[in-house]
Amino acid sequence: MTAARRGATHSVDLVLLTQRDGTLAVLVQSGAGKGVALPWSTPRSADALVQSARQLARSAAGAEPGWLEQLSAFGGDERHPAGAAVSVAFVGVIGAAAARATKGAQWMAVDGAAGFAPRQSAMLAAAISAIRARLDHSPIAFKLLPATFTLSDLQAMYELLLGRRLHKASFRRSLQAAYLVEPTDEWRSEGRGRPAQLYRYAPRKRRTSRRGVRFELLAG
Amino acid sequence: MTAARRGATHSVDLVLLTQRDGTLAVLVQSGAGKGVALPWSTPRSADALVQSARQLARSAAGAEPGWLEQLSAFGGDERHPAGAAVSVAFVGVIGAAAARATKGAQWMAVDGAAGFAPRQSAMLAAAISAIRARLDHSPIAFKLLPATFTLSDLQAMYELLLGRRLHKASFRRSLQAAYLVEPTDEWRSEGRGRPAQLYRYAPRKRRTSRRGVRFELLAG
DNA sequence: GTCAATTAGTAACAAACTGTTACTAAAGTC
DNA sequence: GACTTTAGTAACAGTTTGTTACTAATTGAC
Numbered sequence: 240m241t242a243a244r245r246g247a248t249h250s251v252d253l254v255l256l257t258q259r260d261g262t263l264a265v266l267v268q269s270g271a272g273k274g275v276a277l278p279w280s281t282p283r284s285a286d287a288l289v290q291s292a293r294q295l296a297r298s299a300a301g302a303e304p305g306w307l308e309q310l311s312a313f314g315g316d317e318r319h320p321a322g323a324a325v326s327v328a329f330v331g332v333i334g335a336a337a338a339r340a341t342k343g344a345q346w347m348a349v350d351g352a353a354g355f356a357p358r359q360s361a362m363l364a365a366a367i368s369a370i371r372a373r374l375d376h377s378p379i380a381f382k383l384l385p386a387t388f389t390l391s392d393l394q395a396m397y398e399l400l401l402g403r404r405l406h407k408a409s410f411r412r413s414l415q416a417a418y419l420v421e422p423t424d425e426w427r428s429e430g431r432g433r434p435a436q437l438y439r440y441a442p443r444k445r446r447t448s449r450r451g452v453r454f455e456l457l458a459g
Numbered sequence: 460m461t462a463a464r465r466g467a468t469h470s471v472d473l474v475l476l477t478q479r480d481g482t483l484a485v486l487v488q489s490g491a492g493k494g495v496a497l498p499w500s501t502p503r504s505a506d507a508l509v510q511s512a513r514q515l516a517r518s519a520a521g522a523e524p525g526w527l528e529q530l531s532a533f534g535g536d537e538r539h540p541a542g543a544a545v546s547v548a549f550v551g552v553i554g555a556a557a558a559r560a561t562k563g564a565q566w567m568a569v570d571g572a573a574g575f576a577p578r579q580s581a582m583l584a585a586a587i588s589a590i591r592a593r594l595d596h597s598p599i600a601f602k603l604l605p606a607t608f609t610l611s612d613l614q615a616m617y618e619l620l621l622g623r624r625l626h627k628a629s630f631r632r633s634l635q636a637a638y639l640v641e642p643t644d645e646w647r648s649e650g651r652g653r654p655a656q657l658y659r660y661a662p663r664k665r666r667t668s669r670r671g672v673r674f675e676l677l678a679g
Numbered sequence: 680g681t682c683a684a685t686t687a688g689t690a691a692c693a694a695a696c697t698g699t700t701a702c703t704a705a706a707g708t709c
Numbered sequence: 710g711a712c713t714t715t716a717g718t719a720a721c722a723g724t725t726t727g728t729t730a731c732t733a734a735t736t737g738a739c
Contacts, residue, residue, distance in 0.1 A: 248468035249468065285536040287534060288533075309532065312508060312547040313508075314508040324468060327532040375674065375676065391686080401672075411688080413672055416674070429735095433688080434687080434734070436687085442676065442677070442678035442679070443678055451698080452595065452621075452630060452633055454595065456637065458638075458662035458663055458665070610716085611716070626697090626698065627717085628718075629697060648706070649715080651706075651713080652705080652714040653704060653715055656717090670726085671726070671727080
């Protein structure tokens with residue numbers, strides 16, 4: 240932690256996710272006692288909050304996230320390792336290739352991750368929820384994959400993040416219509432089955448459709 | 460301001476919106492010098508952040524918002540009236556009937572609103588943007604309207620918030636499919652034209668449709 | 680080699696959804 | 710009564726979406 244002070248005024252916390260062994264993993268540091276902690280800092284300077292979050296990622300994962308967004312601020316009486324009155328949480332993702340873990344940090348499977356201070360537990364839950372909500376609008380899945388990937392890889396990533404199965408034909412048709420990927424000349428053979436073509440993320444401009452209102456609103 | 464301290468550690472700020480004279484209005488207080496300010500406080504206690512925001516609304520508008528959500532945290536070197544290192548902004552809406560303005564506060568049209576400290580200007584812009592993004596998932600438009608309203612009122616509110624026209628038939632068909640309103644026995648005559656039936660917001664449970672992926676992602 | 684198994688990729692159909700035009704209904708104004 | 714204005718609906722065509730069913734290319738078993 241660069242500027243760790245107990246009872247500090249505010250902290251910046253990071254929920255950094257990557258894919259490992261077919262599941263989501265979160266970057267953690269050993270915290271006080273036998274617990275674990277999300278990477279956090281208590282920046283003194285007037286740096287933009289997002290700069291502090293990027294610095295946290297460099298410091299704990301050795302690289303910058305492929306995607307990073309502010310999640311929310313957390314306060315109230317839920318405990319935080321820094322004792323900060325307010326904590327600003329960021330959520331980010333990083334590809335498996337770049338996802339190292341520097342000394343004192345390690346990747347832990349999200350399912351069954353436990354041992355956080357209450358406020359950081361809330362951050363992790365909110366991060367998963369935010370990723371699902373923003374998956375349609377942010378290139379989260381693409382930034383979790385290597386630079387080239389098969390369409391089955393991409394679909395599997397969406398399924399992992401959403402927690403449900405998708406239809407192959409529909410998925411590819413939607414992807415095609417969105418002009419988000421372009422094929423490379425390479426093919427990958429996984430051993431069994433037909434080889435798959437490799438694609439890269441290359442979003443092209445398209446006219447924003449002016450749809451009507453959706454009313455996805457649910458009864459509380 | 461309940462707990463105003465210069466150079467405080469963190470503040471809670473509120474962008475509270477209502478409808479006035481066919482446009483959106485934001486609640487402001489006279490700030491330092493000739494500028495204006497969004498309502499803010501620097502809570503000392505460990506109250507949940509949203510409780511501080513609700514208290515701000517009660518204090519400056521005399522009532523609680525019909526809808527209230529955390530917007531984002533703001534930091535960096537953009538000036539804030541409290542000199543706070545970090546400001547947690549909330550966005551809320553309140554119906555015109557309940558929208559009073561207590562002493563020292565007033566409603567100001569959002570178009571052409573100016574004179575805020577830089578950080579609060581950013582909050583206002585982010586609030587408008589967030590409202591558009593969440594309009595499909597939160598009952599924002601309904602909470603800006605009185606308890607009963609006509610479908611034309613509702614459509615006009617959506618058009619005001621989205622900043623574009625909508626088709627009447629499509630709007631009503633989507634609304635019908637969403638089971639969000641129920642008709643009352645009352646009709647309202649505005650003077651000219653056929654009277655309109657009054658409806659109330661009464662969302663009913665419905666099965667959440669398992670749609671495929673959307674890829675609304677745009678080229679950056 | 681032949682055949683089953685496995686994974687990739689696509690065509691095509693039916694159902695649902697959306698944008699639009701055009702209509703009917705009920706009020707006020709002249 | 711004719712015209713204007715606003716409310717509300719029906720119906721059509723084009724698009725999107727969920728699904729089934731196919732073809733293609735590879736590995737492994739025999």
